Amino acid sequence: MPLLRRRRLLAAAVVFLLAAVAHQSDAFTELETAQIGRFQDYLRIHTAHPSPDYAGAAAFLLPYAASLGLHTTTLHFTPCKSKPLLLLTWPGTDPSLPSVLLNSHLDSVPAEPEHWLHPPFAAHHDTGGGRIYARGAQDDKCLPIQYLEAIRGLRDAGFAPARTLHISLVPDEEISGADGFEKFARSEEFRELNVGFMLDEGQASVNDEFRVFYGDRLVWRLIVKATGAPGHGSRMFDGAAVENLMDCVETIAGFRDAQFGLVKAGLRGPGEVVSVNPGFVMNMQPSEAEVGFDFRLPPTEDVEHIIRRIKEEWAPAHKNLIHELMIKGPMQDVAGRPIVTPTNASNPWWSVFEQAIISAGGKLAKPEILSSTTDSRFIRQLGIPALGFSPMTNTPILLHDHNEFLEDKVFLRGIKVYEHIIRALSSFKG
Ligand SMILES: *[C@@H]1O[C@H](CO)[C@@H](O)[C@H](O)[C@H]1NC(C)=O
Ligand SMILES: [Zn+2]
Secondary structure, three states: OOOHHHHHHHHHHHHHHHHHHHHHHHHOOHHHHHHHHHHHHOOOOOOOOOOOHHHHHHHHHHHHHHHOOEEEEEEEEOOOOOOOOEEEEEEEEEEOEEEEEEEEEEOOOOOOHHHHHOOOOOEEOOOOOOOOOOOOOOOOOHHHHHEEEEEEEHHHHOOOOOEEEEEEEOOHHHHHOOOOHHHHHHHHHHHOOOOOEEEEEEEEEEEEEEEEEEOOEEEEEEEEEEEEOOOOOOOOOOHHHHHHHHHHHHHHHHHHHHHHHHHEEEEEEHHHEEEEEEEEEEEEEEEEEEEEEEEOOOOOOOOOHHHHHHHHEEEHHHHOOOEEEEEEEEOOOOOOOOOOOOOOOOOOHHHHHHHHHHHHOOOOOOEEEEEEOOOOOHHOOOOOOOEOOOOOOOOOOOOOOOOOOEHHHHHHHHHHHHHHHHHHHHHOOO
C-alpha cells in the first residue's frame, strides 16, 4: 500500500474512533455508563449450568447491595451449602405492612460458544447497535442490576419506602428450583418476610408494549404402555402392541393439532392452550411398547376433563393400553383455586402495578399465561399474588437461544421503569 494512502486510512480510522467515543459519551451519562459496566461485570460471571459459579455471583452481588445500604443475608437449603440464596433488604418505614419481593434467579442455561457471534461470557458491547451479547442478558441477569440501580436512583432522590422491599437471588431455577425457590417458599425464613406481593422474571416483547404474566402452565408427563399379541417381526398380524400404541399417538396428535390450530389462528396465546409433545418411545417389542408425552396445561384448564379423555379416548383399557400420569407440583393453590394471580379489581396490587407502568410512560400488553414455568408458581401456590415481568420492549425473544442480547438503551430504560414500580409498590398502603 502506498504510504500516502496508508496515512489517509490511518487518519480516517482515528477520526472514526474519536467519533465513536464522542458518540458514546454523548449518548450516556457517567452513571449510565457505570450501570452498563456493572451489567457486563455480572454477565461475565459464569453462572451457566452444569456448574454455575454461585460463589462468584454472591461475591459480586453482596458487596454491591451493601454499598447501596441494603441489608444482606445468605440462606442455604442444601447441606453442602453450595447453592446460596441471597436476600437483599431495604427496610420500610412501616414494618407492619406486608413486604414486596423482587425475585431473580442466579443460574442460566448453558451456551454453545461455536454458535455465537461473540463469546457468551464476554458481555461484548456492540457500540454501533448498542447490543450487549451474553448468556443471561435477557434471562435473567438484567433484573438484579436493574433492581439495584433503581434503588440507587430512588435512594439518591431521598425516597424512603413504607413497605420493606426484599430482593431474592435464587439458585437452580433452570433445573426445577427444587433446591432453590421451592425450599425457600416452604421455609420459616420466607414466612418471616411476610411477603404481600412478588415480581419475577417475564419475557421480552417484540413490540413497544410490556408483557406481563399472571400464571405458569402446569407440567404433566404421561406414559402410555401398550401390550399386544406376541409375534415374530416378519409376520403381520392384528392387535400388536405397536399398532395399539399408534392409535393412541394418532388421537393425541389430533388433539395437539386442534390446540395448536387455536394458537396459529390467533384465537389463543401460546400459554393458553394445552401443549402436548411426544417424547421418546422407550421400549418396543412385539408384545410391549411404550411412549411418553410432555403435557403443559394452562392453570385454568379443566384438568378433570383432560384426565377423562386420557382414560376413555387416548389410552383406553379396551385397546390394551395402560397409562401413568405424573403431575409435577400442585394443580391448585392453598385455597383450592387455580394457580393464577388475578389481573382485575379483585387484586389491588394489579392496579398499583398497572399505574406504575403508565407513570413510567409505558404500555402493558394483555396479561398472559407463560408457556413455560418460573419460580412464581411456588409463590402463587401459597396464595400470594405474583406477576412475571421483564422490562424489555422491541427486543427479540432470545432466552435460551444463541446470541442472546439486550440493547443498552432497553436495559437502561428498565432501570427507570423499576424506579416507578418500586416507588409505587413500596408506597402502597392498602
Ligand atoms: C378476577 O379474576 C379472577 C381470576 O382470574 C376471577 O376468578 C374473578 O372472578 C375476577 N373478579 C372480578 C371482580 O372480575
Ligand atoms: Zn429465567
